[in-house]
Amino acid sequence: MTHIVTGAAGFIGSRLCAALLSRGERVVGIDCLRDYYDVALKRANLRNLSDHPGFTFSSEDLSLGTGFIEGMLPPEEHVVVYHLAAQAGVRKSWGSHFSQYTRDNITATQNLLEWAVHRGSVGHFVFASSSSVYGIPSEMPMREDVTVPVPHSPYGVTKLAAENLVRLYGSNHGLVWTALRLFTVYGPGQRPDMAFSRFVRCAMAGSPITLYGNGDQTRDYTYVDDVTRALVLACRSPGGLVMNLGGGIRVSVNRVIEILEGILKTRISVNRLPVPPGDVPDTWADTERAGRILGWRPEFTLEEGLAREAEWLVSV
Numbered sequence: 001m002t003h004i005v006t007g008a009a010g011f012i013g014s015r016l017c018a019a020l021l022s023r024g025e026r027v028v029g030i031d032c033l034r035d036y037y038d039v040a041l042k043r044a045n046l047r048n049l050s051d052h053p054g055f056t057f058s059s060e061d062l063s064l065g066t067g068f069i070e071g072m073l074p075p076e077e078h079v080v081v082y083h084l085a086a087q088a089g090v091r092k093s094w095g096s097h098f099s100q101y102t103r104d105n106i107t108a109t110q111n112l113l114e115w116a117v118h119r120g121s122v123g124h125f126v127f128a129s130s131s132s133v134y135g136i137p138s139e140m141p142m143r144e145d146v147t148v149p150v151p152h153s154p155y156g157v158t159k160l161a162a163e164n165l166v167r168l169y170g171s172n173h174g175l176v177w178t179a180l181r182l183f184t185v186y187g188p189g190q191r192p193d194m195a196f197s198r199f200v201r202c203a204m205a206g207s208p209i210t211l212y213g214n215g216d217q218t219r220d221y222t223y224v225d226d227v228t229r230a231l232v233l234a235c236r237s238p239g240g241l242v243m244n245l246g247g248g249i250r251v252s253v254n255r256v257i258e259i260l261e262g263i264l265k266t267r268i269s270v271n272r273l274p275v276p277p278g279d280v281p282d283t284w285a286d287t288e289r290a291g292r293i294l295g296w297r298p299e300f301t302l303e304e305g306l307a308r309e310a311e312w313l314v315s316v
């Protein structure tokens with residue numbers, strides 16, 4: 001069996017590839033190395049994978065087509081797809097950037113789904129969706145079955161559109177699928193635009209961090225290795241479900257800063273800015289479904305995971 005990982009050079013995708021390769025699996029990685037953040041980080045992620053004999057890689061752009069994929073696979077090979085390629089990030093998804101989000105999050109997903117149903121031997125299509133699909137729900141924690149998702153950002157709209165495409169290729173064409181709604185993922189390799197990475201790098205440089213709002217906003221944080229474990233478990237599930245993946249508790253940004261001050265043994269000074277459009281006040285995942293269906297539960301506490309991310313950032 002071959003595992004296709006899209007977004008393989010990115011934060012979560014590269015970590016997923018490494019986890020699969022360490023189990024002796026064959027992995028085809030696809031990533032067109034968008035320059036949304038420093039491409040050197042993506043190249044470094046790929047260097048760590050490319051020595052492995054089980055890894056092959058393409059830098060093709062999935063929004064332009066999928067004709068190249070077949071040539072990377074043995075004929076008739078049974079495959080599973082983990083579709084993580086996307087234009088991530090809430091704040092940049094407004095204005096002229098939106099066309100990039102529609103290309104990478106919607107068109108690329110539809111291209112890959114067409115390829116998957118025509119190939120026929122795709123055992124499972126696992127999609128990395130996002131907590132951003134929920135917007136500002138009236139009930140907490142966020143639950144897959146009771147909340148009608150109304151995203152609060154253009155990014156969330158594109159992730160919900162992609163999730164719905166995955167769902168309808170399942171209902172119309174028999175594709176077996178799972179969509180995992182990831183809640184703020186962190187850990188070694190985290191994207192440099194994300195808060196923890198920015199906070200640690202500023203604290204190490206002795207400069208103030210930029211904090212949007214008063215810091216009372218809460219997030220449910222998920223450690224990257226807990227996410228990759230769930231992605232792998234998902235492809236063994238019966239499929240046809242959306243599932244939340246979160247740490248299961250929500251923590252304020254002010255509390256995160258306190259934890260980081262303890263880990264880095266330094267005072268962190270804060271430069272406050274207004275909350276940008278698209279940011280939601282709170283996220284909190286109900287993870288009962290992932291626990292019941294996948295036998296998954298998060299294993300890393302925020303304190304452990306943050307310490308590991310800080311250790312990684314000091315080392316790079």
Ligand SMILES: NC(=O)c1ccc[n+]([C@@H]2O[C@H](COP(=O)([O-])OP(=O)(O)OC[C@H]3O[C@@H](n4cnc5c(N)ncnc54)[C@H](O)[C@@H]3O)[C@@H](O)[C@H]2O)c1
Nearest residue numbers: 007010011012031032033034062063085086104130182185
């Ligand atoms: N990091 C999080 O907290 C988080 C939370 C919720 C959902 N997600 C989802 O998880 C996935 C991975 O996120 P990440 O944080 O690792 O992001 P990332 O930006 O590090 O990785 C995504 C990768 O996809 C690639 N890509 C984009 N468009 C492509 C295309 N058209 N063809 C081929 N490759 C393309 C990019 O070059 C990038 O390397 C994304 O789908 C994202 O929406 C992430």
